[in-house]
Amino acid sequence: MPDTINVGFIGNPNxxxxxxxxxxxxANLKVANWPGVxxxxxxxxxxxxxxxxxxxxxxxxxSLTSYTMEETVSRECILSDEVDVIVDVIDTxxxxxxxxxxxxxxxxxxxxxxxxxxxxxxxxxxxxIDLHRLPEMLGTPAIPVSARKKTGLSILLHAVAxxxxxxxxxxxxxxxxxxxxxxxxxxxDEYAMVYEDYIEDKIDLIINELTKSNxxxxxxxxxxxxxxxxxxxxxxxxxxxLTAIIDRSYEKDIINQKYDFIEEIISEVLVNxxxxxxxxxxxxxxxxxxxxxxxIFLGIMALVFFLTFTIGDWLKGYFEIGLExxxxxxxxxxGSIHTNAMLTSLIVDGIISGVGGILTFLPNIFILFLALAVxxxxxxxxxxxxxxxxxxxxxxxxxxxxxxxxxGFGCTVPAVMASRxxxxxxxxxxxxxITPFMSCSARLPIYVLFSSMFFGKHAMLVCYSMYxxxxxxxxxxxxxxxxxxxxxxxxxxxxxxxxxxSPNAHTIAIYVWQKIKDYLTKAGTVIFIASVIMWGIxxxxxxxxxxxxxxxxxxxxxKAVVPLFRPIGLGYWQIIVALIAGIAxxxxxxxxxxxxxxxxxxxxARGMEAMVAALGGLGFGAANAYALMVFCLLYVPCTAAIxxxxxxxxxxxxxxxILVYQLxxxxxxxxxxxxxxxxxxxxxx
Amino acid sequence: MTxxxxxxxxxxxxxxxxxxxxxxxxxxALGLTDGTKITVLNNDKxxxxxxxxxxxxxxxxxxxxDHIEVKEALDTCQTQSM
Numbered sequence: 001m002p003d004t005i006n007v008g009f010i011g012n013p014n015x016x017x018x019x020x021x022x023x024x025x026x027a028n029l030k031v032a033n034w035p036g037v038x039x040x041x042x043x044x045x046x047x048x049x050x051x052x053x054x055x056x057x058x059x060x061x062x063s064l065t066s067y068t069m070e071e072t073v074s075r076e077c078i079l080s081d082e083v084d085v086i087v088d089v090i091d092t093x094x095x096x097x098x099x100x101x102x103x104x105x106x107x108x109x110x111x112x113x114x115x116x117x118x119x120x121x122x123x124x125x126x127x128x129i130d131l132h133r134l135p136e137m138l139g140t141p142a143i144p145v146s147a148r149k150k151t152g153l154s155i156l157l158h159a160v161a162x163x164x165x166x167x168x169x170x171x172x173x174x175x176x177x178x179x180x181x182x183x184x185x186x187x188x189d190e191y192a193m194v195y196e197d198y199i200e201d202k203i204d205l206i207i208n209e210l211t212k213s214n215x216x217x218x219x220x221x222x223x224x225x226x227x228x229x230x231x232x233x234x235x236x237x238x239x240x241x242l243t244a245i246i247d248r249s250y251e252k253d254i255i256n257q258k259y260d261f262i263e264e265i266i267s268e269v270l271v272n273x274x275x276x277x278x279x280x281x282x283x284x285x286x287x288x289x290x291x292x293x294x295x296i297f298l299g300i301m302a303l304v305f306f307l308t309f310t311i312g313d314w315l316k317g318y319f320e321i322g323l324e325x326x327x328x329x330x331x332x333x334x335g336s337i338h339t340n341a342m343l344t345s346l347i348v349d350g351i352i353s354g355v356g357g358i359l360t361f362l363p364n365i366f367i368l369f370l371a372l373a374v375x376x377x378x379x380x381x382x383x384x385x386x387x388x389x390x391x392x393x394x395x396x397x398x399x400x401x402x403x404x405x406x407x408g409f410g411c412t413v414p415a416v417m418a419s420r421x422x423x424x425x426x427x428x429x430x431x432x433x434i435t436p437f438m439s440c441s442a443r444l445p446i447y448v449l450f451s452s453m454f455f456g457k458h459a460m461l462v463c464y465s466m467y468x469x470x471x472x473x474x475x476x477x478x479x480x481x482x483x484x485x486x487x488x489x490x491x492x493x494x495x496x497x498x499x500x501x502s503p504n505a506h507t508i509a510i511y512v513w514q515k516i517k518d519y520l521t522k523a524g525t526v527i528f529i530a531s532v533i534m535w536g537i538x539x540x541x542x543x544x545x546x547x548x549x550x551x552x553x554x555x556x557x558x559k560a561v562v563p564l565f566r567p568i569g570l571g572y573w574q575i576i577v578a579l580i581a582g583i584a585x586x587x588x589x590x591x592x593x594x595x596x597x598x599x600x601x602x603x604x605a606r607g608m609e610a611m612v613a614a615l616g617g618l619g620f621g622a623a624n625a626y627a628l629m630v631f632c633l634l635y636v637p638c639t640a641a642i643x644x645x646x647x648x649x650x651x652x653x654x655x656x657x658i659l660v661y662q663l664x665x666x667x668x669x670x671x672x673x674x675x676x677x678x679x680x681x682x683x684x685x
Numbered sequence: 686m687t688x689x690x691x692x693x694x695x696x697x698x699x700x701x702x703x704x705x706x707x708x709x710x711x712x713x714a715l716g717l718t719d720g721t722k723i724t725v726l727n728n729d730k731x732x733x734x735x736x737x738x739x740x741x742x743x744x745x746x747x748x749x750x751d752h753i754e755v756k757e758a759l760d761t762c763q764t765q766s767m
Contacts, residue, residue, distance in 0.1 A: 062711075062714035062715070063713075063714040065710070065714075067706075067707075067710050094741065096716070096739055096740045096741060097715065097716075097739075097741065100714065100716065251713075252713075252718045252719050252720070255713050255716070255718050256718055256719075256720050256721065259716040259721070259739055262716075262739070263739070263740065266740060273740075280742070281726075284726070284727070284735070284742075288727055288735060289729070290727075290729035290730050382744070383744075385744060386733050386735060386744035389732055389733040389744070389746055389747075390730060390731060390732035390733060390747070393732065393746065393747070399733070491732060491733070491746035491747035491748035491749070491751075492708060492746045492748050492749055493733050493744055493745060493746035493749070494708070494711060494712070494715075494743065494744075494745060494746065494749060495743065495744050496715075496741055496742065496743055497735060497741075497742035497743060497744055498742075499742075
């Protein structure tokens, strides 16, 4: 028994490989980058029956070519001594796609153990897998595992330890219908993947040449196949001239024949596939119909929205009551033990109201992601990309970008989080850039307050115009960006449409919990700090701790930047402070206004009258109010959203760039509408 | 003809894929290359198409569908390609 068995975990992206890896290693991880490249390398250790295993988590890849960094890294690692046994993690629910990598791995000649993950999904879809026939055809153990439920783990390790000792593979039993070879060596009971005679002949010839020129070479068959594919790396290391044998690239032949073999495997191993296919075809006839597809999607989204913001807001109300009670309790307790007023204010006004304010969004986020998880797990989300692709392509965005934009009307935070479904970095950036322009629900109180104060019976129309303006700016931005980077009308959608299935409670629970945990932990830490900073700005002045906000640094900053805001009709320090405070959360603009202008119950009729009078005295009229609403619509999103944007982009530079753009857009558009309305008033008066 | 010109529920065979290498590689890794059987499922819209190849359904953007040259598969029951 070797001291330590080195096991390389490999598999397609999203096959549950990392979950399985973590199930073995727990928190026992060593994360580094592969030498020279920024692809994550994870290592962990585990023991089973006294045998020690070193596990290496390789990047998720579809094939073992050398076109991407991930593939190169994985291939080099597997070929090196770093890996004794390969564990090929398979998403069994899409066996065809995963077996392609498997066949390539088998060709390497190293021991391979298949970990059949996601068997529960296979069962849910009413399919069955012949677990006896599959290993028989591939000549390698296939162990059903569940990364989530942590089942099959010991058996897998046992297979790894066992399989490691055998260097020849078990007998292969194939029943090829018309593939009996006339070729000199019949490899059908030797290798799982046997090519047609014309390729096998060439492989034999190349192996002969390789044996002559490079006797020490291991994995000869693999090298020969790679040479036939004219693989760049392998060909570059090949010194002998083989052009007589390799007269062209046989890559496409090799791919096709691998997939032909996979079809053979599937037809023997997978039971009940066609029944599911037929029902999916039937559902797709309606859901992806030319005319019905879009209305059905919009209907579903309207329902999701309705649930999120009715049930969500209803629960949110209770959260707010609870929060109020809690902060009352804390301030009472702190008062009774004679805590310093400043510390009390920091805890109650800064931390509890800041972090707590974010917690109150939790019900909305929970329901939204619950609904999305159901749609995703049932297989519908992929269809959305298809339905929306044409419309979004015209804006230089992928079809999948529609969802985050729509969610943006609810809350920017989950919307930005949903942009993770986008495959390309550029798409993700564009979507994240324009998502905050979708007017989130937190901005509504501002519109309601100011439009009813200054626009009377047209208030509703003014509110609507905000939403419309946001959409126009978002579309305009996307359009201009796509013109700049030349990605207009990409139309390069490429997405698998899985078969429909009834959603699985466990999968959904995990998905939703992940999102909520993300929201709470990572956004929470930044929000905590931001709340403290905001509190500091509004409660400290040049003379230290102040209770009057007008002496704080906030007002000081507000007064300093008044000239900047005068051209857009917002040259009032109180308004600027309210806007600064609004970065904590947009609703805060309303409450800050009431504090700053010393008006109580600002949302009541009398409060509004007093506010209009106070503002009117300063020369703040309808044009200013409209400019303020526009500014609130477009300027930087709240701290929670900023934190989320940063987390998704993983770059302060891009995050800052987005904020600068939003500020600039807010200023320019406010400037335009302010002067336009003034002009209109001038002529109509 | 191109895949985009294909009729619903009709089987075709790929003649060539003339698109940038990156996309061609991705299609290859998914099992779509010269000679592969591909069935058009839904080509009603102006843009994207849904197809089936290698046992899986896919949605392909218009540009991809425009750049895949296909010919009608002679016998739809024939499963062995090439």
